[in-house]
Amino acid sequence: MIQSWHRLLTLIKLAGKIHGRKRLQKLVYILQSLGYAFPEEFSYYLYGPYSPELQFEVKAMVDKGLIQENRDGDIYSYSLTENGEEVLNLLNSQQQPYSWENLPEALVKEVVEQDSQFLELVSTIMYLQNMGYENTEVIDKAKALKPHLCRYMDEALAWVTALRQRNYYTLPPISSPPSP
Numbered sequence: 001m002i003q004s005w006h007r008l009l010t011l012i013k014l015a016g017k018i019h020g021r022k023r024l025q026k027l028v029y030i031l032q033s034l035g036y037a038f039p040e041e042f043s044y045y046l047y048g049p050y051s052p053e054l055q056f057e058v059k060a061m062v063d064k065g066l067i068q069e070n071r072d073g074d075i076y077s078y079s080l081t082e083n084g085e086e087v088l089n090l091l092n093s094q095q096q097p098y099s100w101e102n103l104p105e106a107l108v109k110e111v112v113e114q115d116s117q118f119l120e121l122v123s124t125i126m127y128l129q130n131m132g133y134e135n136t137e138v139i140d141k142a143k144a145l146k147p148h149l150c151r152y153m154d155e156a157l158a159w160v161t162a163l164r165q166r167n168y169y170t171l172p173p174i175s176s177p178p179s180p
Contacts (some may be wrong), residue, residue, distance in 0.1 A: 026120060
């Protein structure tokens, strides 16, 4: 749990503020798909990949005062509290075996700034790819699942390809124990 919270605190700090639960879910899934060791399991739901475990962790962190959750109408936003900053600094100073200092801020900002519907399609494409679907199958299945988002298809496919081609991955997988 500490490693997961460390990752989430770092992610929210790098993002500054995350507007929307859906955006937070998609951000974590996209980063996970690019090789960053977020441990949450995702399943496919109405808006694409979703992790009830992630939602539970965020709620627990809000309840503990580490994350500030604000609601404006139907939109929730998340940012670190002063207490969350202190805990993050403590975790960073202890040099956890899975340090998150290498998570690229530019990547986090790039993803978080995208339209939430675009991220819904991007994460769906990545989910289908991760499930083993091939090129034309991904397109056909994504169009069937997200007909209302087809206007983003070419841009989303190009962006997924570009993201996967960048060499962002710098962290060991979560299942690798630290060396004795």
